[in-house]
Amino acid sequence: xxxxxxxxxxxxxxxxxxxxxxxxxxxxxxxxxxxxxxxxxxxxxxxxxxxxxxxxxxxxxxxxxxxxxxxxxxxxxxxxxxxxxxxxxxxxxxxxxxxxxxxxxxxxxxxxxx
Amino acid sequence: xxxxxxxxxxxxxxxxxxxxxxxxxxxxxxxxxxxxxxxxxxxxxxxxxxxxxxxxxxxxxxxxxxxxxxxxxxxxxxxxxxxxxxxxxxxxxxxxxxxxxxxxxxxxxx
Numbered sequence: 001x002x003x004x005x006x007x008x009x010x011x012x013x014x015x016x017x018x019x020x021x022x023x024x025x026x027x028x029x030x031x032x033x034x035x036x037x038x039x040x041x042x043x044x045x046x047x048x049x050x051x052x053x054x055x056x057x058x059x060x061x062x063x064x065x066x067x068x069x070x071x072x073x074x075x076x077x078x079x080x081x082x083x084x085x086x087x088x089x090x091x092x093x094x095x096x097x098x099x100x101x102x103x104x105x106x107x108x109x110x111x112x113x114x
Numbered sequence: 115x116x117x118x119x120x121x122x123x124x125x126x127x128x129x130x131x132x133x134x135x136x137x138x139x140x141x142x143x144x145x146x147x148x149x150x151x152x153x154x155x156x157x158x159x160x161x162x163x164x165x166x167x168x169x170x171x172x173x174x175x176x177x178x179x180x181x182x183x184x185x186x187x188x189x190x191x192x193x194x195x196x197x198x199x200x201x202x203x204x205x206x207x208x209x210x211x212x213x214x215x216x217x218x219x220x221x222x223x224x
Contacts, residue, residue, distance in 0.1 A: 004156075033212070042118075042202060043157075043214040050210075058211070090156060097210040102147050102159025 002026055006091050006106035013081040013113045021076040021109050023091030031094045032074035033103065034066060036087040043090065049074055050097065081113045118203045118215030126221040133190040135218040137203030144206045146179055146186050151200045151217070195224045
């Protein structure tokens with residue numbers, strides 16, 4: 001069981017470039033999430049998908065878009081990367097939106113925008 | 115804004131000692147969860163305590179919850195070097211999403 005798989009693990013972008021972070025889970029979870037982690041800030045929710053076919057904004061959605069491609073996959077897109085988007089990005093999934101059990105996290109994508 | 119705040123921000127103890135981390139939050143919750151993050155890795159769920167529970171145990175972990183004070187504590191007993199990590203509390207609110215605190219960095223010295 002792979003759990004939550006994120007690709008790529010590392011990425012360097014130039015300001016203005018675009019890229020898509022990929023996330024896939026094999027636990028048949030309904031809900032998927034994208035967080036960013038910055039030093040001293042903990043994790044902040046960017047976007048989430050409560051179920052297949054739905055997406056909603058989290059705390060810090062500006063500059064990002066998401067696509068829930070199917071039940072397994074949830075991608076995060078940066079259309080025009082900015083240095084402020086330098087961060088570590090984590091994808092997570094949950095079978096019950098955290099009501100009875102914890103989230104399962106991927107290992108992260110470390111993104112640097114220069 | 116962040117839902118939770120951990121205290122202390124950093125904690126250094128000797129192997130075998132107990133480690134206590136505290137978490138305060140701002141609004142009513144459905145449950146509170148604790149996660150561990152080893153350096154450069156993803157987060158791992160440790161334990162969940164519901165809003166109507168006051169204490170919960172899992173192995174060497176003991177979690178307490180005081181909803182009147184909007185606070186929780188995580189106790190790790192008989193710490194080991196492998197417990198060195200950052201620990202985060204996270205709360206599930208009525209919106210059913212998980213909001214994280216800023217974390218406590220624990221160092222256990224062999």
